[in-house]
Amino acid sequence: MVVTASCPLIVLISLIVILAVLVGPCHTHSDNGQYSRSANEAKIPSAGSHREFRIAKLEQIWTKAHRMGLSPVQLAELHADLRLYEVEHLAWKHSAENEEKPTPDFKLHAILGRYGLDGRKRDAEILTNRVADNWDDSTEGEIVFADPKLEKLWMKAHNSHRFDHEELIWLRKEFEHQQQKFDELRSLSRFLSQMSDAPLNVLESGEQTVSPNYLALQEEMQQRNHDVEEGLSRLEKLAFLGYTKDNKFREPSVRELWMKAQTMNLSLPELQTFENELSKLENLMDKRSHMVERLQVVGEKLRLSQQSESAAGLQEKHTSLLERTRDLAYKAKKHLQSLSSRLMNTGLRHNEL
Template sequence: MGPGSLALALALLLAAPPAGGRSSREANEAPPAAADFRVARLEQLWRKAGRLHLSAVKLAELHSDLKIHEKEELSWKKLKAEGLDPDGEREARLRRNLHVIMAKYGLDGKKDAQLGATNYITGGLENDVLDDPRLEKLWNKAKTSSKFSKEELEKLWREFKHHKEKVHEYNLLLETVSRTEDISKNVISPLEEEALKEGLLHQKHRELKDQMQSINQGFERLRRVSHQGYDASSEFEEPRVIDLWDMAKLGNFTEQELESLREELKHFEAKVEKHHHYQKQLEVSQEKLRHVEGTRDKELLSRNKEKYSALEEKTKEMGYKVKKHLQDLSSRISRGLQHNEL
C-alpha cells in the first residue's frame, strides 16, 4: 500500500459533513489557535473541534490524542520510506486509531458523540447515565449501601464511568475496523487487499480480545466492590491504574518485574492525579472567564484570559505525558500477556 492510500482514506473521512447545524454563537466562535501540528489533516481536525461544543478539558484531551497520533504517524512515515511496513499493518492500525479518535470527540460527522461532550470530573454523581442495566443495578446497590463513605462513592463512580468509556471505545473499534476495511477496498488494489488480510486479521483480533478481557475484568471488579466495599489494603485508586495492575498480575512477569511495574504504576498514578488537578483548575478558570467576559473591566478580563491560557497549556502538556505513559505501560503489559499465552 502506498503512502497515498492513508492520505486518501483519511481524506474520505474528513470530508464527512458535521452533524446537525450550529447556533450563531458557535458559528461566530473562533477556532482554537494553531497547535503546530506538522500533519495538515490533524491540524484540520483540531480546527474542526473548535467549532464543536466541547469543554476546555475535552479540547485538551483531544489535543493530547492528536499529538500522540501525530508522533506515531511521523514515525510510520520513516518506517514506510525504509520499507519496514511491507504488509501495511502499521498503516492500517493508524487509520483505525484515527477513526476512534474522530468518533470519540464527535469529529466523524455523527450526532452521537458519547464521550465528546461529557466530563466525569464535573458531571456529578447523578448527571450521567451508564448505558448498561447491569452497571445501573450495581451502582444503585452501591450508593444505597452503608459500606461507602462520600469519598469512596465518588471514587467508585469514577470507576463506573471509566468502565462505560472502555465499553464505548471497544464498540468504536469494532465499528471502525469494518469502516476501515470498506474504505481500503476503494483505495488499494485487490492484490494489496489480499496481502493485508493475512497479516492484519490476527492483529485486529488480538486488539479486540485484549480490550474485551479488560472489560470483563473491570466488570467483575465493579461487581465485587459494589457488594463488598473497598479493601483497605487496595494499592491503587485510579481506574486505569487498577486495570493495568490487574492485567500485569495475569502476565508472564517475574516477581522482580512485577515489583518494578508496581512502583512505576505508583508514579503513574501520581501523574494522573496531578493531571486531574489541572483539569479541575482549567474548568474553574473557564467558568470565571465566561463570567467576566460580559463585564467592562478589561484588566480583569486580560488577567483571566492569561490565567486560562497558562492552565490550558499546562493541562495539554500533562495530558500528553499521561497518555504517552499509559500507552507505554499498556504495551509492556500486553506483551507480557501475549507471551503468557504462547
C-alpha cells in the first residue's frame, strides 16, 4: 500500500528533474548570458561609461550615431557639433532675452541631416560622399551634392580641367561649405513651417502680438538666404575663373569671413587684428586636418592587426588620437563661431554710427 501511494510522487519528482535538465539554469537580469539584456547593451559601441552631454536628447543622438556605425572621424566631428550646439542652447535657454533671440534648435535639425541621423531618405544615395573622411577626384560621375544647382556647378568645374588635383580638393571644401549653408537654411525653413501659425503673445489688454522669437527666426532665415545666394554667386565666379594667386586664406569658411570683413567699414587696425585672428583659426583647422590623417592611418593599422600583439598599443593610441581630434574639431568650430559673431556685432555697431 505504501509503495503504491508513493508512486505518483516519485513520477512527479522525476518529471521535475527532467524538465530542469532540459530547460537549464534560470537567468536573471544580472547574468552575462548571450541573450541577456546586459550582454546586448554591451555590444553597442559607446564613447565611455560617463555621460557625454548634459542634454538627454543629445546623449540619445550620440548613442544612435554609434549604433549606425559612423566612422571615428565622423564621430569626432559630430561630437564637436553637438557639444557646440549644447553650449549655445543652454546659453539661449538661460538668457533673459531668449524670447528676442532666435532659438538655436533648428541647428540641431541640420546637424542630424548632415550625418544621416534624421531618418530622411532623400540624402541616402549621397550621404557617403558628403560625409566622407577623405576624398579624391577619381569618383567621376557620382552624385556628390544634394542641391541640384550645386551639383551641376560642381560637375562643370570638375570637368573644366581648370583645377589641378590640390585645387580640386580645396574647391570641394568650398562646395561642401556651401552645401552646409543650404542644409541649414532648409532646416530653418522646415522648422518655421512646423510652427504653421506664428506663435502669439497675449497682452494684458487682450491684444495678440506675434512672438518676438518667431520674428527673430524669420530675420535669421532672411539673412541666411542672403548668405546662400552670395555664396553661390561667389562659387560660380570661382568655377569660371579658377583660383588666383593673391588668396590669403585657403579654408572656405575663413576666406568667406575675410571677404566679408573687407567689405565692412573697419579701421585698418581692426582689419589687421581680424586678419591675425583668421590666421590663427586656419592654423587650428590645419592641425585638425593633420590629426584626422593620423587617426585614419592608425585606424587602418588597428584594423589589420586585430589579432596581433601590437593591437592593444594601437588601440590606446587610436583612442588618444580620437580624443585629440574631437578636441581640435570643437576648438576650430567654436573659434569660427566666435569670429563670425564678432564680425556681425562689429558691423552692427558701424551701421548704428
